[in-house]
Amino acid sequence: MMQYRDAKGVILLDILPQGQCINAARYCSTLDRLKEAIRRKRPGLLRRGVVLQHDNATPHSANLTQQWLQRYGWEILPHPAHNPDLAPSDFHLFGPLKRHLGGMAFETEDDLISELRDWFDNLDVDFFRAWKYGSEGHFTCLLEFTSLSSYQNATIACNALGGFLASVRTAEELAMVQVLANKTSMWLGLDDIEEEGVFIWQEDGEKLTVAEYNAVFPVAPNNFNDDQNCIEFREYTLGLNDWYCDYHLKALCEIPPLPGVC
Numbered sequence: 001m002m003q004y005r006d007a008k009g010v011i012l013l014d015i016l017p018q019g020q021c022i023n024a025a026r027y028c029s030t031l032d033r034l035k036e037a038i039r040r041k042r043p044g045l046l047r048r049g050v051v052l053q054h055d056n057a058t059p060h061s062a063n064l065t066q067q068w069l070q071r072y073g074w075e076i077l078p079h080p081a082h083n084p085d086l087a088p089s090d091f092h093l094f095g096p097l098k099r100h101l102g103g104m105a106f107e108t109e110d111d112l113i114s115e116l117r118d119w120f121d122n123l124d125v126d127f128f129r130a131w132k133y134g135s136e137g138h139f140t141c142l143l144e145f146t147s148l149s150s151y152q153n154a155t156i157a158c159n160a161l162g163g164f165l166a167s168v169r170t171a172e173e174l175a176m177v178q179v180l181a182n183k184t185s186m187w188l189g190l191d192d193i194e195e196e197g198v199f200i201w202q203e204d205g206e207k208l209t210v211a212e213y214n215a216v217f218p219v220a221p222n223n224f225n226d227d228q229n230c231i232e233f234r235e236y237t238l239g240l241n242d243w244y245c246d247y248h249l250k251a252l253c254e255i256p257p258l259p260g261v262c
């Protein structure tokens with residue numbers, strides 16, 4: 001199943017018949033269908049320019065596919081190598097879909113496909129905005145890195161997307177991350193690696209202020225074992241905490257808003 005969407009919802013759901021594999025030629029025919037669906041569902045978008053995000057699977061990077069993309073002038077959103085978890089669909093879409101299908105039984109493939117189409121058709125448009133927050137005109141796009149990595153590697157992966165590990169500087173932002181994190185811990189972009197006790201935001205290189213500290217730290221950073229220099233959102237305290245930088249956690253990456261993505 002291949003599903004293409006933008007901030008307004010699903011544009012194309014393309015389901016491979018059982019036993020068929022995806023290769024570059026088949027992928028290009030999917031792109032043909034996608035182009036047609038965009039023309040029908042998002043008038044004017046083809047003219048304004050399409051920015052597509054797909055991961056680095058072989059059919060996506062094959063010559064045939066590259067030629068197709070060049071022919072129509074579609075831009076590709078950069079995707080760091082070996083990071084399948086950065087495809088937002090993998091965590092934000094397939095998780096809820098699996099939960100929806102759990103326990104259901106289908107007599108035929110067509111019944112399953114029809115259930116899938118119904119589910120996608122009935123998704124609330126807010127489902128696709130869950131990762132967008134901020135005031136009007138200043139939206140931020142958040143990506144959850146679901147694979148576990150050190151603070152440093154999470155930072156590298158996020159920088160590769162033109163972003164930084166997310167800032168959580170106000171009670172409102174903390175409340176939102178409590179929901180996004182959904183009972184897991186994750187790296188945020190704040191650390192005292194350079195100088196013990198001086199916490200610096202990745203976002204702008206500024207020091208953590210007293211107001212920010214009071215808003216987001218339920219307990220004081222304790223630099224336990226003299227070795228806790230990176231800040232996580234902590235599932236137990238529902239707030240920020242200093243933790244071991246080499247520990248492997250999920251991470252929250254903040255990237256500039258991208259039309260059609262978030």
Ligand SMILES: [Ca+2]
Pocket residue numbers: 192196197223227228229230242
């Ligand atoms: Ca420390």
Ligand SMILES: [Ca+2]
Pocket residue numbers: 221222223224228241242243
């Ligand atoms: Ca600590």
